[in-house]
Amino acid sequence: MLKTKNQKRIEEVENVACHLFANNGYHSTSMRTIARELNMNQATLYHYFSSKEDLLFKLMDDAIENSTNTLKRICAADILWEDKLKAVLNSYTRYFAGYKEGEILLLNEMNSLSEPKREILIKKQRHFVELFKTILNDASADHKLEQIHTTVAIFAFFGMVHYTVKWYNKDGEVNLEELAAMFSKNPGPEGQALGCP
């Protein structure tokens, strides 16, 4: 699969734009800034992307497609739901805390998109959540998770994981494996109340 020069250039633009959008925000990042970072004229950007919003959309769409495919693969695997749960919590935590900037865009910039595009991504996100729920439903059918509100459970998990981008440093004292374990491990004896990490 050899990349054309065109595709390479597109990816260069995407990488730089994704980095800037994720770290400085979409509205605070101008096309001039992106072009300057690439040593390229701003007009040239419009040879590859028809608008700034199109560029953002492509980045966000790639990110959600990527996450969804990973989740699909786990759901389709022929393993126990316990292992599916463990796999998805683990992979998602690692994926996210490991700094996928596209996911940061999905988290921060949904409101920066105008209407036809935003609705498309929201639908894809809802689909992602539904996939996630199928695992918990398997668990429920196993009569082991009845007393838990699955919607709250899912979003509590997403919240914990998404927030890592605001504080977690993968080179700090807790590595990615440990973090994923903390987010997904079974709670122990009483007294470990707090946010259930």
Next chain:
Amino acid sequence: MLKTKNQKRIEEVENVACHLFANNGYHSTSMRTIARELNMNQATLYHYFSSKEDLLFKLMDDAIENSTNTLKRICAADILWEDKLKAVLNSYTRYFAGYKEGEILLLNEMNSLSEPKREILIKKQRHFVELFKTILNDASADHKLEQIHTTVAIFAFFGMVHYTVKWYNKDGEVNLEELAAMFSKNPGPEGQALGCP
């Protein structure tokens, strides 16, 4: 404590600006939009706030001061750490999920501030986290929480709570009391693995 007409007007501006900033984003909300919403000329806004950024800063600063004061009161109370923990988790969850738009700004718009101001708020947020940690330290001294990484625990909780603004509907099937209970209750028997809600 009678409010001058001046103070009243300032609060009107703050309420409208906070609502617009929180829901549409700081950069996407122009001074013209704020003025129009108030049936007021845009220039008049500068009679009350010296700049748009000053307006944002005041909103965010009020929010963090407010949260910190609540937390201080709980920390200073003469009760067991278990009850402190329960109180703070409960109040914070209720506070946040109940739609405090200033907190949304603290979550979303920190990068919209330029340097002297941002550092001030970041320091205050760090102070807030330190206060939170004192409770967990009391718990640790009680030899009941040793095996938990307190930093991870705190941010896991913040993550769960902050994320509620993206999905939680207080008029839905889970009310605020229940949600706060779910976020702060002791985990039960094995099998309730998942994100520990």
Next chain:
DNA sequence: TATTATCAAACAAACGTTTGATTGAATAAC
């Protein structure tokens, strides 16, 4: 009268985007 509150109008700067021209490297014609 002095101070506060409001306004219409304009300002310079920054924005996303378009235009029109110029290059480079292929492909086709001779």
Next chain:
DNA sequence: GTTATTCAATCAAACGTTTGTTTGATAATA
């Protein structure tokens, strides 16, 4: 093998808007 054609890639310059902000004047209030 040279020349002509084509098309993708790039650029400087400018476009029309929108932005945050200022000015200078007017109305209201005290």
